[in-house]
Amino acid sequence: xxxxxxxxxxxxxxxxxxxxxxxxxxxxxxxxxxxxxxxxxxxxxxxxxxxxxxxxxxxxxxxxxxxxxxxxxxxxxxxxxxxxxxxxxxxxxxxxxxxxxxxxxxxxxxxxxxxxxxxxxxxxxxxxxxxxxxxxxxxxxxxxxxxxxxxxxxxxxxxxxxxxxxxxxxxxxxxxxxxxxxxxxxxxxxxxxxxxxxxxxxxxxxxxxxxxxxxxxxxxxxxxxxxxxxxx
Numbered sequence: 465x466x467x468x469x470x471x472x473x474x475x476x477x478x479x480x481x482x483x484x485x486x487x488x489x490x491x492x493x494x495x496x497x498x499x500x501x502x503x504x505x506x507x508x509x510x511x512x513x514x515x516x517x518x519x520x521x522x523x524x525x526x527x528x529x530x531x532x533x534x535x536x537x538x539x540x541x542x543x544x545x546x547x548x549x550x551x552x553x554x555x556x557x558x559x560x561x562x563x564x565x566x567x568x569x570x571x572x573x574x575x576x577x578x579x580x581x582x583x584x585x586x587x588x589x590x591x592x593x594x595x596x597x598x599x600x601x602x603x604x605x606x607x608x609x610x611x612x613x614x615x616x617x618x619x620x621x622x623x624x625x626x627x628x629x630x631x632x633x634x635x636x637x638x639x640x641x642x643x644x645x646x647x648x649x650x651x652x653x654x655x656x657x658x659x660x661x662x663x664x665x666x667x668x669x670x671x672x673x674x675x676x677x678x679x680x681x682x683x684x685x686x687x688x689x690x691x692x693x694x695x696x
Contacts, residue, residue: 516675516676520662523661526658527658527671528546533577533579533651534576534606535574535575536574537573538571538573539574541571541574542572542694543694544575545563545567545574545575545670546670547576547668548578548580548667549577549578549614549667549668550587550591550667550668551581551586551590551614552583552584552587553583553667555668556614556667556668559681562682565683566687570686570690573690578659579594579652582665588652589625590620591652592643592648593620594606594613595643595651596645597632597634597639600635600639601634609628609632625639625640668680672689675689
């Protein structure tokens, strides 16, 4: 015979007895704690994924078609990889090789770079320079500047920037002037506003298809996410 227990009308003795039984059961079956914690983590992850998907949907045009960020890779690719980058970020530097390898292994990826300088004056200077190169020299020159700046260990003073400009076969004076232009400053400002909307506070941050990938991401994960995105 099963006796129903009214949890809303327990006596103190009943409550104390129930608590003892629950404690005894947990002590005899400690794995239940880990199972419960894992379930909570999975639920939180599922909620986060839904929230991220909504953020991407509500800012779709600004993320993927802003008409000012660098666009490379396969321009007709079926999936887009977006990276928010800071040239002084050590993890962005580590991620650069991963991104290059990813674009080689999967030649159907459209690649967008969002200049997001958040680590101080040197970060801001290098981003302004990169955008100035793009505005004056176009996407191919920007791609070269982007790769150079991700390996630059010295402070980005005028001497180094002029040297890079000369290496890129661009007019250093024109580039230095463009760095302070309204167009360059507006691009940085708009990207910062977008990052705030997307709740992005660190670099690198990636958006691959419809998923956020925060922080340094191994190549295998990029390949797996791309594969899963194509199945949607």
